[in-house]
Each structure stands twice: as C-alpha cells, then as structure tokens.
Amino acid sequence: MKHASQKCLQIIGCGSVFKSIQVDIGRYCLDYGQINFVEFDDVSSIALNTASVLSDLSPEAADLFLAVDQNALNYARLELYGPAKLKGFKCTSMVHDSAALGVGTYIGENVWIGPNVRIFNRCNIAADTFIAACSTIGDDTHVGAHSWIGKNCLISDSVSIGTNCVICDLININAKIKIGRNTILAQPGLILNNVQSGTFHEFIYEKPGHMIGRNYSFSKRGVSK
Amino acid sequence: MxxxxxxxxxxxxxxxxxxxxxxFEHLWIFACLRTTINEDQAFCTRTIGHYTVIIQNFSGVIRAFHNSCPHRMMPLHNQEFGQGRLICPYHGWVFDENGLVKTIPKHDELYQFCDAERNELRLKEFHVSIIGEFVFVNLSSHPIPIESQFSAKLCDELSSISRHxxxxxxxxxxxxxxxxxxxxxxxxxxxxxxxxxxxxxxxxxxxxxxxxxxxxxxxxxxxxxxxxxxxxxxxxxxxxxxxxxxxxxxxxxxxxxxxxxxxxxxxxxxxxxxxxxxxxxxxxxxxxxxxxxxxxxxxxxxxxxxxxxxxxxxxxxxxxxxxxxxxxxxxxxxxxxxxxxxxxxxxxxxxxxxxxxxxxxxxxxxxxxx
The missing domain is CATH 3.90.380.10 (Naphthalene 1,2-dioxygenase Alpha Subunit; Chain A, domain 1)
Known part of the structure; x- marks a missing residue:
C-alpha cells in the first residue's frame, strides 16, 4: 500500500465548499504528492458523470475528497460518495488549520471542517459531514453521516443530529437536543425542543413541512405490541 | 353569464x-391518505365543520371519532399525524377501538360513575369511507351515500391510481x-x-x-x-x-x-x-x-x-x-x-x-x- 505522500488526492465536486478549498488548499496540511481538482458544472451533472470520473482513477493511486454542498439533503454529495466507497476508494477528511478539535473527538472520512470551527471534547462527526466556517460544537455531541452544519452555528453540549440533516447558517441548538434524520433547519434562531425526523423548517413554509407515513409519523408511542 | x-x-x-x-358536516370530506396511517394505532387529526376529528387505524380498520374526551372535552391527540392509543393526556382515560371508555384511573376513588353513566362515556363516532387510498369522513348521523357524491367511474379511477x-x-x-x-x-x-x-x-x-x-x-x-x-x-x-x-x-x-x-x-x-x-x-x-x-x-x-x-x-x-x-x-x-x-x-x-x-x-x- 502506498503512503499518502506517494498517492495523489483528487478533490471532486462543485459549489461553495469546493471553491473555498480550491482557493485555500495550502491551509489544509495535506500530505499528498499531488493534488488535483475535478469540478462538475453543477450538481445535476453529478449523477450523469460520476461513473466516468471514477473510472479514470484507481484506489491504489488516489485518495478522494468529495466536495459538494448541502444540495438535496446532502444526497447530491452522496451520489459521489456512495459509488466511490463501493469502488474501494479511501476518502480523506479536510480540517482547516485554523480549526480546533478537542480531546477524544472522532472525525469520520470525507469530513470537511472549515476555517475557525471549534469542536470540543468527545464529539463524533460521522462520515461525509461538512461543518462550515466559524461554527462551534460543544462536548459530547454527535453529528450523523452526510450532514451539513452552516456558518456561525452554535451546537451546544450533548446534542444529537441525525443523518442527512441540513443545519443552515446562524442556528443555535440548545444542549441535549435531538434532531432527527432528514431534517432541514433553515431559519436562523434558537432550537429549544427536539425536532422529529423529516422536518423541513424552511423559509418558503410558514409552518414546517413533515415527512409522514412509514418510519416517520409512526413513532410507536403508547402502542401496545 | x-x-x-x-x-x-x-x-x-x-x-x-x-x-x-x-x-362540510353534510358531505364526504377527504381526511387523509390511508398510506399515511397504515400502521396499527397510526392517526391523523382534522377539523371538519365544527368538529375536530381523529382518523385512526385500529388493526387495519380505519375509524373516525370526535377528538374530545367526554370527561373535560380535552383533545385526545394534539399532533396532526402520529401513532398512539386513545388516551386522554389530561386525566389518563383510555378508550378502545369502539370509542368506549376502557379505563378510568382511580375510578372508584374519584369518579364513582354508575354503570349507566359509564356506558354513556364514549367518543362520538363518525362514518368513514375509503376509495383506494383516499379516506373520507362524513359527520352526519345519516350520511348521504358516497356514490351520490362521487361517480363509480371516478371512484374506479381514484382506486386505480392510488394503488401506485x-x-x-x-x-x-x-x-x-x-x-x-x-x-x-x-x-x-x-x-x-x-x-x-x-x-x-x-x-x-x-x-x-x-x-x-x-x-x-x-x-x-x-x-x-x-x-x-x-x-x-x-x-x-x-x-x-x-x-x-x-x-x-x-x-x-x-x-x-x-x-x-x-x-x-x-x-x-x-x-x-x-x-x-x-x-x-x-x-x-x-x-x-x-x-x-x-x-x-x-x-x-x-x-x-x-x-x-x-x-x-x-x-x-x-x-x-x-x-x-x-x-x-x-x-x-x-x-x-x-x-x-x-x-x-x-x-x-x-x-x-x-x-x-x-x-x-x-x-x-x-x-x-x-
């Protein structure tokens, strides 16, 4: 197996994170012999072009970082990440040198930690999750895979965020709050109560939208088995 | 014109x-898609006419009740969609799938209803009709036949499309x-x-x-x-x-x-x-x-x-x-x-x-x- 410094790093994607990494690549302390950027025109071209982009690469010669924003509950990024993992690629994580990680904090693969992010102790940032600039995450917090935390967020201690969540800019989440999977919180402010899976708190809706039916509104509360 | x-x-x-x-209290009114309440005890709540209504799945049978406990008129369910038995959150009265009161906590000590009074303590039930996956409720005690509101051809087409x-x-x-x-x-x-x-x-x-x-x-x-x-x-x-x-x-x-x-x-x-x-x-x-x-x-x-x-x-x-x-x-x-x-x-x-x-x-x- 090649040491990372002998391999090449392919940064593939599009959007704001891709561009910010491109202009600031020297701040990520990466140990690779060569770094290449492959930019898609837009997210709609990812599904069509993923196979051809990956077919030109081999897991032995290249590691990947898949940089796509939070489009479609992060499933646009997953369209790249899923096939890459199936082909056996190792995905590196990118931590900006101005970010700070606490003791015992675990960072999964293909995680992006942006400039001036603070993550305190014993946190778990699962694979393929992006945390944008100037956000802070308190002790013992878990952020599920394929999620997104925007700029200037404050996630307090012992918060649990499910998979495929989008927490937009300027959101504060109180301690011990649980945010269910497939949730969008797009309105800046303070989250004081748990948020059930499949909640879409977006500007377009005065009242949040909800996923209902199998595995959503069927919460099993008070149901005799 | x-x-x-x-x-x-x-x-x-x-x-x-x-x-x-x-x-709204005379016609068949759409309540929800059955697919959204198709597990046991899954429910939705609706306001139709002057009533708030629970539409709930009881082991595959969809029934509709007035969402109002006969004790203090408290709604039994407050969420729009969810899953849970018919239990009043205020004093814990439990109702069965027929809307009859099943359990009243501390009944003998605090309430002391006679049998006749207790038999009256039931949720008002409404008529339900299902076309394909479309659940309709009628609040009238003598509802019009649903066939007089929706033609057989329309019902067939709704059934056919909703199977998907x-x-x-x-x-x-x-x-x-x-x-x-x-x-x-x-x-x-x-x-x-x-x-x-x-x-x-x-x-x-x-x-x-x-x-x-x-x-x-x-x-x-x-x-x-x-x-x-x-x-x-x-x-x-x-x-x-x-x-x-x-x-x-x-x-x-x-x-x-x-x-x-x-x-x-x-x-x-x-x-x-x-x-x-x-x-x-x-x-x-x-x-x-x-x-x-x-x-x-x-x-x-x-x-x-x-x-x-x-x-x-x-x-x-x-x-x-x-x-x-x-x-x-x-x-x-x-x-x-x-x-x-x-x-x-x-x-x-x-x-x-x-x-x-x-x-x-x-x-x-x-x-x-x-």
Missing part, C-alpha cells in the same frame, strides 16, 4: 358558519388569506395558467393540449351547459405534459403513461394531481375563517420497486416546486379577496367557465339558497 355567488359568499361570517353545517402510492409522504399546511372557494374555483379555471404560471406550469403543458381540461380540448365549440348535480362536481381529466426524466423514475411503479398530467377535482375542496403517474399531490382547501384558508399539501411518489435512499430529498424537492406554483396563485387570489366588499359586482363568467357556474349552483343548492 353572471355567477350565482354574490361577493358576500366570500367574506360573510354568517355564510361561513352556515357552510360548516350545510357543506408509496407509503411515505411529505405534508405541509400553508395558511393563505382568502376564502376556500376561491382556491377551488382557481383550480377549475384552466385559463389562468398562461397568465399566472407562464414560466412554471405553462411550459410543461404540451403545445397541442394547452387546456388543463386535457381530453376535453377543442371544447370551445361545444361547452356543456352548467350542471348543478352534486355528482357532476367531482371529475377528472388528463393533459399531455412534458415530464423530465430522472434516474429514480426507473425504480418506481408509476401509474399510466409518462408525459401525462392527471387532474382530479373532488367537491367540495380537494384537487388531486399526478405528474406522469410518478408524483402524486393532494391539495385540500380547508376553511379557517371567511377570509382565511389552510392549503394542505400531501405529496408522495410512486411506490418504490427498490428502496430509494434519496426519497426524502425527492419528495422535498417536488413539494417545494408545487408550493412555488401555489404561491403564484396565492398572490393573485389574496389580491382578489382584499378587493371584495358588499359593493363589489357579481362575477361575469364566460362559456368556458361552465365548471365554475356548476360549482356555484351546486354550492347554493346545498346551502338551500335559491
């Missing part, structure tokens, strides 16, 4: 109250500032599309079929006379439409041919549409006040043949597009509502608006206003 409805039908409080009894519904949906309630009838009239009026939706909806309709009544195109030479019969107010049509192909379309059990827009009108307040038999949207115009309505959107995709991990993103994306189209209507209809007063003139309908004229006549018939 002058409309039979006067301006005050859209803002008068007494008329609004009369509608609750004459229309997936078991996960996305739901949102959108408060708007106008009378509910204006939105139902708006969906009946296909001629507003080029003016209100020139960039969103119009480009999708194929050039040879620009009338949203679809298979009744070229009808301009033979518009039928208005028909005030109740059963004539609920109908459906198809229109040729350009439906862009997405990879997930190959993994679902779609209904009918692609490139088709299905449009169902379910009197008094539901418009159900399907884009290509792939996406299904129920939009219901729920009266809140004479000049306020809640537009309820429930959207699902065709049933998955293989699990689609990105289904939440697919549903959310389509919902957002549909809501954006609605907002184009809302801007116009809210302006129309604001302009209405006692001094407003009566609407002048053209020949193509025979469906709106029929709607007004059927409405007045039910309201017993000649």
């Amino acid at each position: 002058k409309s039979a409805l006067k301006p005050n039908h859209y803002f008068d409080h007494d008329i609004f109250e009369a509608e609750k009894s004459a229309i 519904f997936g078991d996960v949906a996305v739901h949102v309630n959108i408060p708007v500032q106008y009378n509910w009838k204006l939105n139902f009239e708006n969906v009946l009026d296909y001629n507003h599309i080029p003016y209100v939706h020139p960039k969103s909806f119009l480009p999708l309709i194929k050039k040879e079929d620009k009338s949203a009544e679809g298979n009744t195109k070229n009808e301009h030479t033979r518009f039928p006379n208005p028909d005030k019969n109740l059963i004539a107010q609920s109908w459906n049509s198809t229109t040729a439409m350009t439906v862009a192909h997405w990879p997930w379309h190959d993994f679902v059990d779609a209904y009918g041919p692609r490139d088709t827009y299905h449009n169902f009108f379910l009197f008094p307040n539901v418009n159900f549409i399907s884009v290509g038999g792939l996406i299904f949207l129920v939009q219901q115009f729920v009266p809140i006040a004479p000049d306020r309505t809640e537009v309820r959107f429930t959207l699902c995709a065709a049933r998955e043949n293989v699990k689609l991990p990105a289904l939440p993103a697919i549903l959310r994306g389509h919902l957002k597009s549909e809501v954006e189209v609605l907002f184009e209507d809302v801007e116009q209809i809210e302006a129309l509502q604001r302009s209405l007063s006692e001094k407003s003139s009566t609407v002048n309908h053209g020949a193509y608006e025979h469906r709106l004229v029929s709607f007004a006549l059927a409405y007045l018939d039910l309201m017993d206003e000649k």
